[in-house]
Amino acid sequence: MTVAHAVTANRLRDGIPVYRTEDGGWSPQFSAVGQLATAAEAEAIAAAAGAVNGKDAVVGAYAITVEVDGAAVRPTSLRERIRAEGPTVQPLAAMRKAS
Amino acid sequence: MPLVKDGALVADAWTRIADDAALPGDGAVTVSFKRWEAERSSLLGRNAPVGVFLGNTDPVEALASDLNRIGVVMLDFPKYTDGRAYSQARLLRERLGYRGELRATGNVLRDQLLFMRRSGFDTYEVDERGAAGFAASMAAVTHAYQPATNDAGMLLRRYTSARASGAK
């Protein structure tokens, strides 16, 4: 397993978590996250990200680390895993629907 | 910085003099509170208007006895989110009865203008966006509950005699 760097933010218009892709765009899919070699690279991209306006504008970009295990990539921290995969608890609405 | 007064862009009649700069012989000047304290009598003896720039920790009460001789008081918003100057403004207007120009300076954004006006400011050093959106921002919320500097608000009045007529 190796550790790589990446950049995430929330999309301005709806607030959902987005990930910086290899081609410089933003994707709501964590699987599309672009891997960077160094934290410095990730931080530089994050610092510049807030200045862009328009449909794809993002808020509060920051650098994260990800664990790479072959083809499998996942965020290192629990916080980032919860952002990428959703709450660890079933919301009440879903619990009620299931029962 | 564009300066707005009575809803219109105006030229700034005042020159701000740094603490270490010499006073010009004539023309309207503003000085810091520190300089005001040190050179009060010579400033008042100059045959030209004088104003004072107050920092957020400078005591407004210190100007009490000279307010009718001061042409402008400038209050500072070092950051948009620092609200101390609102209290200073209300004290100047409501407690000390200051009637001259009261100017908002610093990080003055258009979305604070309503609060400033109700606290007694009447001139505003805004950025370009503030100048362009000034009228719209000032008209955004015309209803106010609490009494403040320029109006009594509707909280107390609308339940007493002035009721329905005052609600509009």
Added chain:
Amino acid sequence: MYRYDEFDHDFLAERVAQFGDQVARRLSGELTEEEFRPLRLMNGLYLQLHAYMLRIAIPYGTLSATQLRALAHVARRYDNGYGHFTTRQNMQFNWIKLEEVPQAMADLAAAEMHGIQTSGNCIRNVTADQWAGVAPDEIEDPRVWCEIIRQWSTLHPEFSFLPRKFKIAVTGSPHDRAAVRVHDIGLRLHRNEAGEIGFEVMVGGGLGRTPYIAKTIREFLPKQDLLSYLEAILRVYNQLGRRDNIYKARIKILVHALGAEKIAELVEAEWQQMRDGALKLPQATIDAISTHFAPPDYPTRDPMPPQLMAARLRDPDFARWLRSNVAPHRVPGYAIVSISLKPEGAPPGDCTAGQMDALADLSERYSFGETRVTHEQNLVFPHVAQEHLPELWRALDALELATPNIGLASDIIACPGLDYCSLANARSIPVAQHLGQRLGALDRQHDLGNLQVKISGCINACGHHHVGHIGLLGVDKNGEEFYQITLGGSAADDASLGAILGPAVAYDKVVDTVASLVEGYVGLRENGERFLDTYRRVGAAPFKERLNAAR
């Protein structure tokens, strides 16, 4: 209940349009995020882990059926079908899109609701006793004063950019159900020796990183002077509160630094200059607002209805619910019904759109259309005829809203924690879920009585852990979730802050550890003692042992 007049409606319409314009300017890029942030916060809009979160004010915790339906509508139309009631009597929606906020706000405004001042460094939504107007021991309805404070503080020109947020709570009963001593200002209505009603004014309480119990700075404030006195406190705070360090900016720090006497002196000096000014409340204003809170026209009801007696004997589940969830009302033949939002194993305080709609209907049938929200994240029907209790219970049970656990061990308070909140260190909800099941079982076995467990996912203490009989605080240890346990806190009349028991416990041990502490109490308690009483009597040592053994 307070109903908006034309002025309130016009004001709110302007405010909604103003925020709509601010949102549009942000989306167009005219406003930077830094400039927009305070504006959205002042309208209750946060950016959280998964989306925007919209916090809706429920002033002094009172909801009409129409308002409850409006919340259901927002949950369905703009969110994922549910909402979360918070410890400050607000409602939070977790899955909001910025682009849709102006429309959601407009929909809410039609029901006289909004998010104004539910966040930001301003005077927040004022909270009150959830039993206001119906508690048998009440001296005067605190909601009248909350409404007056709401109006005074709404877009206050001087106090919208304070050093930090500012929370006010009001209680009108000797028994404090509003936790007034842990607020920036706590107000308690009481009678002085001359028999007049006025306020005890307490300042500088609060939880968070540096918890304090508020200090009384005035024993008795005449009612007509309330607003001028509040304005004096806020003015002193606005000028002297620290702005250099966010953790030292609350008024509690100022009160602690200068001392309560000095604060009282400064406030008094300021107040003397303006007490007879524009803020002096005319009796006509107090009377006009009081009429909004006049009690409903209660039809006479049997104080000992036979169907209630019969149902209690017939059905032990009903009898259990009666014991824990139903309280005496000031009017004979009526009762105050608490509706638990803590079914064992569910996220505390969550309510689905379907439940909200159904509750709105039930409130119209059984509670004069009125529902209250409690700071324990439950709901209350304040005016239920005793003879209706059996049928109301059956209806609530069908909605999974009749869990008989109010004030009991499984009635756990928990903030959203790391599952939703961007500031969190650790999760709160799954801990509450597992602990609720575990403690619920222990309670059925041992009848634990009143036990308050409160969980916060970080030091901001939204879950009020400092004032839990058992408090859990999520901390981060090298990227792992740990929980620091405090014991002995209380938010009631005997307000106290819990003391840290020992080293923090890992996520997978915390439920076992707390269960062990509770078992320890069962072994130690003397007749009728609550957990809190036993802890106060025997001290921390036996619990420390259990902590060390369990972790």
